[in-house]
Every structure is written in structure tokens, then in C-alpha cells.
Amino acid sequence: MKKKVTMQDIADQLNISKNSVSQALRGKEGVSEETRERIKRVAEEMGYQYPGARKQKKQGRTGNIGFIASDLTFSFKNFFGEIYLSIEKEVVKRGMNLHIQSINREQQENLILPSFIENKMVDGILILSQISTEYINKVISTGIPTVLVDHHHPNINADAVLTNNRFGAYLAVQHLIELNHRDIAFVGNVAYSPSYEERYEGYLLALREYGIEPKEEFIFKKAEEKEEVILQYIQQLKRQPTAWFCVNDGLGFLVNSCLRQQGIQVPEQASICSYDNGQLSKISTPKTTTVDIDLELYGRRAVELLFWRMENKNEPFQEILLSSKLIKRESTAFAPKQS
Template identity: 90%
Template sequence: MKKKVTMQDIADRLNISKNSVSQALRGKDGVSEKTRELIKRVAEEMGYEYPKSRKQRKEKKKGNIGLIASDLTFSFKNFFGEIYLSIEKEVLKRGMNLHIQSINQEQKEQLILPSFIENKMVDGILILSHISTEYINKVISTGIPTILVDHHHPNIQADAVLTNNRFGAYLAVQHLIELNHRDIAFVGNIDYSPSYEERYEGYLLALKDYGIEPNEDFIFKNAEEKEEVIFQYIQQLKKKPTAWFCVNDGLGFLVNSILRQQGIHVPEQASVCSYDNGQLSRMSTPKTTTVDIDLELYGKKAVELLFWRMENKNEPFQEILLSSKLIKRESTALAPKQS
């Protein structure tokens, strides 16, 4: 076995002190440039291996984080795209790599995990929104620390970062009630995600607190985000609500547009309020009153919680609840006076 060449070996060859060799090879002062070049040349000839610096050792230990979400979740670029960008920034800031994979329907149904999870190539996992409880639990069963972002479920034992959907929706509906609206519609698919169901609960809670009986005709709780679906629902209503609460900005945009198509002026004849404060709420005419979520903070808190969990694997699970705020715009106004 070949003997490892040391600084002392180089010093003995040149008949100089080991300290001089060390200063030369580490780039320190104390030796002339001529001597430094001689020492480096002899070190190379003898096959000396330079010790890795602290920085190099740290880089060698650079870890990996996995980020997964369903194809559908990744399609909501205005919402989850902003959270993803925040996550990416925070992970890179901490000197780690981010591996991303979209989970399609086949992978979800057959419980096929990404290779970087299956082979345990990542130190932690972030799951954006929901895939399925069974799929998420398979990810968790790998033992890799996992954080849910914008999703939770009683049968999933994991940390989660969430927004306070109930209170956010409550604030929106309360705003409509304070504008004297009593006929307030709910539009959203509550089976799509726990977030939407919680927004429905916030809607009902606000009506209850203000003594307003929910009108079943005004509750469209399996609404698809499709123009023809919303058009058909609005058209078939014999009595039209004076206000609309929609679980996201996409539905708010559709409701606003279709009301105007049907000759109902917003906000003079009907107010529209949505959720998320995304691009569609600002593109709408008039601009939509909406509930704002700090998406950058969402990503930041998710990464913070994941790194904490990686260091504290046996601590109880946590749910971090982020508050949201109402942004009042031109789409909401006083209810029209009853004739």
C-alpha cells in the first residue's frame, strides 16, 4: 500500500522546516514566492494530497430536499407557483438542493413514489396541497421528515403549514353582511380540498353569527371552475343573490364575468368577493375584493418547519396556522335597496 505523503516528507526532501511547507501550501505569508513555487512543485511531484478546506467539507455534506405535488396543484401557477418559488429560495439559502416532481394520476393510484424518495436520496420532503391520504402516508412511511403545505387530514400524522381558511372566509362574508347583504351565495367545490371546506365553514359561521339563515338555493358547493358550469348555475336561479362569496379568485372571476354577461352590474346590483388575492382578482373588471394570503411567508414557514423537524424527529407534530386579511376592492358595495 502506497504511503501517504505528508508535509514532513516534503520538508525532509527540501531540507527545510515543516512550518515553511505548511505556510507555502496553505497560501500563508512567511516564505518567499520562489520558495513557495519550489515547495508546490515538489509536493506535486511527490503526490501530496491537499487537505480539504472547511468550506469544501461543508459542500460535500450539502443535502437535498424533495418537493412533490399533483399535476393539478402545479397547474395553479398563480397560487402554488408563488409558494414554490419561496420554498426554492429558502432551500437554496440554506445551502441545499431542491428536487421537484409532479405526481400524475397513475403514480397516485398505484402509489409509485419518485425515485429520490424511494431511494432515500433526500433529507426532507415538502408536499404541496393534497395528493391522496394513502399516497401521502406512503411517503411518510419512508421515515423521511415530511411537511404538508396547505393540506391536513385527521388520518395523516405529519406537520403542516396552513392558512386560517375559516377566519379568512368569515371576514369576507362579514364584509358583505356589513354592506347590508342578506342573500349571499357560496360557490366552490368543498370536496376538492380541506381548505375549500373550511372556507365553506367560515361562510356558514358568519351567517350564523349575524342571524342569517342559509338559503340552500344559494349554496353551490360542488362548483367546478368551468365557465359553462357557473353560467348554468347562475342562469337557473329564479331569485338571484345580491352577493357572491367564491372560494378562489378563478371562480370569482367567472362569477363576475357571467353576471355582467347576463346584464347584472357589479357591484351596483351584485357584489362579488373571492379568496387568494391572485392575478385574476386584479385582472377582473371591476377588480375583485378578495382575501389575501402571504404566499412567500407560506413557503418560508414550510422550509423553517421542515428543517426544525429534521433536527427534532421525535417531537410532537405541529400545525402552523397563518392569518389572512381582507383586501377591499371595487367589486363589493352596499346591497341594492329592495323595491
């Protein structure tokens, strides 16, 4: 009978402590990333089986992960679709099945859970973007380990993977300020999601640190992603800002289009920065300076955190904050000189 490989066997093979092996295989801090990868590689070569994997084998089944999001979230295919593909790839790589369901308005309002959650047919749950706090807490009340992706709230006790919206927005506005812009508009619906609220906070932080007083007439906090709404806002301004910061690429695209309709040239007369590095920022004329989010990493870290939570149910909740970077394109230039 083949001897079962233990953590001590792996430790002896690598001439390290058993505790280091345990920390690496359970996803805990305390070992370097290089050592963690080396331990995982040797464990695989030696045929070590994780406790969770042995349990599933004994039960004669593979594990199941639930994946839910609102109908609205699933409609944003360019952004959230990439996160979903990354999640699916990572879950399958770990030998589990992914059960997907969109949540419509009626289900949210009546707190109707998918059958695979209600009947506890999944081992873990990923919730993508915003669903009502009441609905998310109903999911969490089932006791199934749950991780939020691109969403959090003070009244939700769950792990979350997020992007650093404040700092990403700060970098965008800082870029505009360094191009000598002082009249910088903000466009976004901050009530839509915590992400947009945080991007607004990053906008204000950059202005404050550079000693620029925010101008109320240039702050459009209830902006709908509709051409007629953006056009009307631009038309009613008594004077035009020299730069615009938009909370997503869709709004950046609309601002660009509406400014051109008004005879305002981008970037000669007005610069535009947006957020997400989606398709609209790439096809806009000129192409839009934007803040990039690593969507593949987003999905991968969400799955990693969920699998860690499934093995560590009593550990404190975590929020993993992913950094973002500014991509400079043709839509931003030095502020026009005042006559």
C-alpha cells in the same frame, strides 16, 4: 488549532444562559424573536457550526430536500408557483439542494414514489397541496421527515403549514353583511380540498353569528370552474342573491362574467368577494374584493418547519396556521335597496 465555538461561548458573549442559546438555535419556543435573531447573528459572527452542518461536512456532501406535488397543483402557476419560488429560495439559502417532481395520476393510484424518496436520497420532504392520503402516508412510511404545505387530513400524521381558511372566509362574508347584504351565495367545490371545505365553514360561521339563515338555493357546493357551469347555475335561480362569496379568484372571475352576461351589474346590483388575491382578482372589471394570502411567508415557514423537524424527529406534530387579510376593491358595495 482553532478552538471550536460552543453554545456556552455564545451564551458568555451575550451574558445569557446556555439554555436560551440552545432554544434559539434549535428553533424552539422560550425566547423572543428579537433575542433569537441576536443569538443567530452572534453565532454566525463567532463561527459557530450547527451539529447538522458539521455532520454534512464530515460526510462530504450538502443536504437534499425533496419537493413533490400533483400535476394539477403544478398547473396552478400563479398561486402555487409563488410558494414554490419561496421554498426554493429558502432551501438554497440554507445550503441545500432541492429535488422537484410532479406526481401524475398513475403514480398516485399505484403508490409509485419518486426515486429520490424511494432510495432515501433526501433529508426531508415538502408536499405541496393535495395528493391522496394513501400516497402521502406511503411517503411518510419511508421515515424521512415530511411537511405538508396547504393540506392536512385527520389520517395523516405529519407537520403542516396552512392558512386560516375559516377566518379568512369569515372576514369576507362579514364584509358583505356589513354592507347590508343578507342573500349571500356560496360558490365552490367543497369536495376538492380541505381548504375549500374550511372556507365554506367560515361562510356559514359568519352567517350564523349575524343571525342570517343560510339559503339552500344560494349554496353551490359542487361548482366546477367552468363558465357554462356557473352560467347555468345563475340562470336557474328563481331570484338572484345580492352578493356572492367564491372560494377562489377563478370562480369570482367567472361569476362576475356570467352575471354581466345576464345583465346584472357588479357591484350596483350584486357584490362579489373571492379568495387568494391572485391575478384574476386584479384584472377583473371591476377588480375583485378578495382574501390575501402571504405566499412568500407560506413557503418560508414550510422550510423552517421542515428543518426544525429534521433536528427534532420525536417531537409532537405541529400545524402552523397563517392568518390572511381582506383586500377591499371595487366589486363590493352596499346592497341595493329593496323596492
